[in-house]
Amino acid sequence: IAPLVDDFTTALDLPPAARNRPVVGFFPGSTIGNFRPDEATAFLTSARKLLGEGAAFLVGIDLIKAPEILIAAYDDAQGVTAAFNMNLLTRMNRELDATFDLAAFRHLAVWNPDEGRIEMHLESQAEQTVRVAGRTFRFAAGERLHTENCHKFTLAGFEALARPAGWRIETVWQWPDPAFAMVLLHA
Ligand SMILES: C[S@@+](CC[C@H](N)C(=O)[O-])C[C@H]1O[C@@H](n2cnc3c(N)ncnc32)[C@H](O)[C@@H]1O
Known part of the structure; x- marks a missing residue:
């Protein structure tokens, strides 16, 4: 694990220990929900650029549930x-x-x-x-x-943000209660 201490909206470089290796980004906690949809797609696009060809990206998303x-x-x-x-x-x-x-x-x-x-x-x-x-x-x-x-997301709604940013959903681990998902994206 190579931590990257940076502003995640502007980070441009991987930590040296992660360069020229298979990369898996980790973005937990449904922090992605703090972005508007256009900002989320911009973030996923810049993460795709940062993590590079062949990378994986594990993203936590809180799912829509009873108000x-x-x-x-x-x-x-x-x-x-x-x-x-x-x-x-x-x-x-x-x-x-x-x-x-x-x-x-x-x-x-x-x-x-x-x-x-x-x-x-x-x-x-x-x-x-x-x-x-x-x-x-x-x-x-x-x-x-x-x-x-x-x-809060549905899986289809999250896929609609991730696909134009250059990611496809590979695996989803979903908890029923509270409804929450970890989504493994592949570049
Ligand atoms: C919803 S909290 C989630 C925290 C943690 N991932 C968890 O699951 O408990 C969002 C976190 O993102 C940090 N944060 C917000 N904007 C940021 C930015 N532009 N760059 C880096 N960190 C940021 C906040 O300080 C906060 O710690």
């Missing part, structure tokens, strides 16, 4: 995901000299069936004004910041 299961995963009872989402406001306060009142926003996980994705939002609980990096932003009560997308 109540997905929402419970992104709005968990312990509030872990809510804290993760709210941390964006904490970071803006710290790093962009912002004035967000964390108690005046709440975390929302929304299933968007048209786009096949969970969206994370932060919803303003009142009419308010916030300063960020020297600029002023006004929020109405109920107005939302859209902070993250987590696309």
Whole structure:
């Protein structure tokens, strides 16, 4: 295993230990779901270029399942995901000299069936004004910041992203519950 520490949207070179050897890329955790479909295909195209002729690519994809299961995963009872989402406001306060009142926003996980994705939002609980990096932003009560997308896949939908990027599906390992798949692609 040769780890590649880089921005995976712009990585251009394999680590030296992996050059001139059979290459298997590993991209777990359904991180691919954080891309829009056009970005996912662009990523798979650049991964095809990076990994090279004859390479394999093992990609984890979270599969479409009942919205109540997905929402419970992104709005968990312990509030872990809510804290993760709210941390964006904490970071803006710290790093962009912002004035967000964390108690005046709440975390929302929304299933968007048209786009096949969970969206994370932060919803303003009142009419308010916030300063960020020297600029002023006004929020109405109920107005939302859209902070993250987590696309969910069918195997056919994933194949439609991977094929134009130069990959064919070789093997699929699928778990029924929670529905998740590891897909082995071949260049
Ligand atoms: C959904 S998490 C998955 C983490 C891990 N694969 C797992 O299964 O637990 C996505 C990870 O990708 C990292 N990440 C996001 N954008 C990145 C980029 N452009 N380059 C490299 N890593 C990135 C994030 O920091 C985060 O650790």
